[in-house]
Amino acid sequence: MQSNDARTLPSCAVPTAVVGVVAVAVSSVLAGGKGAIGAAFGTLLVVAVMTIDLIVLERTAKYLPQLFQMMGLALYMVQFLLIAVLLAIFKDTTLFNTRAFAFSLLAATLTWIAAQTRAHMKAKILYVQPEAEDERKPAREKETSPAGSAS
Template identity: 45%
Template sequence: MQSNDARIVRGAAIPTAVAGVVATIIGAVVAGADGALGVALGVLVAAVFFGGGLISLGYVGRRWPDLFFGAAFLIYTTQMGFLLGLLLLLRDASFLNGRAFAIGVLAGTAVWLAGQVRAHLKVKTLYVEPASAAPSTGGRP
């Protein structure tokens, strides 16, 4: 993982973790243990969803830059499939509060995206490869 990618993941993961702890405490106060578990699981799902996609896309972008957009589509489609499967698996779960889970996913998503945007704005990422450091010959061969 390149240092820019690591900074972006950290810039999104740390605020999401803090928001997850705060949201879990609020969920526990409002809806008890089921609410706390639902919110915590929701924030975790959002963080894993976005973090995994960002890390995977960074790997593909470094290894096969020509396949970047196709890989982005494939990664996103795969994530949606996993998310659908998870939601179908947890739809009748009695051990968590469904409304708290949804709020946790939404809160985790909002904080992750805000942290990722902030990190992207702060990281200096070159979009053009700099020329080599060889001395110039003034246009002569």
Template identity: 45%
Template structure:
């Protein structure tokens, strides 16, 4: 992963992990073992989907940075759709508390999104690509 994207993932993953641990602890106290499993599955789901999403954005825009916004919006919508499909798939499960799972996914998604935005606002990402020495442009010579 390029150095510009690593701080974005770190800036989102760390707060999401902290919020996830808090969600797992709260779910365990409020809903027991099934709440623990629901919150833990939500944490793993959000961390995996959004980490892979950032990697996908990096790979898809590496050769064409002008497409960053379009690719990011498509990847984000795909992630939200995929989370919705997972929510629908596990709608009637008894493996874990589905309400805890749903609320944890919503909360952790919000934390991840805020973390990425905050990290992007604080990152010092250059938007001008410097030329290498052999590509340097010389000033045109003056005609007498």
């Protein structure tokens, strides 16, 4: 994992976890134990899906940079479909409060996106690869300059 990506993950996961803890507390007060379970499940789902997305995009950027944008769009669609399928599956569940689940899912997602945006804006990512000192000299100059000779 590149150093800027290694810094992005905690800077996104920590605020999202804090929002999740707040969502669990508020949901437990407003909807009881099932509300707390729903809020915790929503937050964990967001953290898991977004973490996997970040790791897959980082590996794509490292090994197949030409596919980076396409992979980002594909992962966005997979995330959307996964969340839609889970919402359809748990639509009428009695395991947890679905309203607490939905609000915590929304709050955690918005928090992750805001934190990721902030992390990328603060990251100092080089868009040009700096050259080594030897690579800056023309090829002819490298061949004609003797190493260590005194004139």
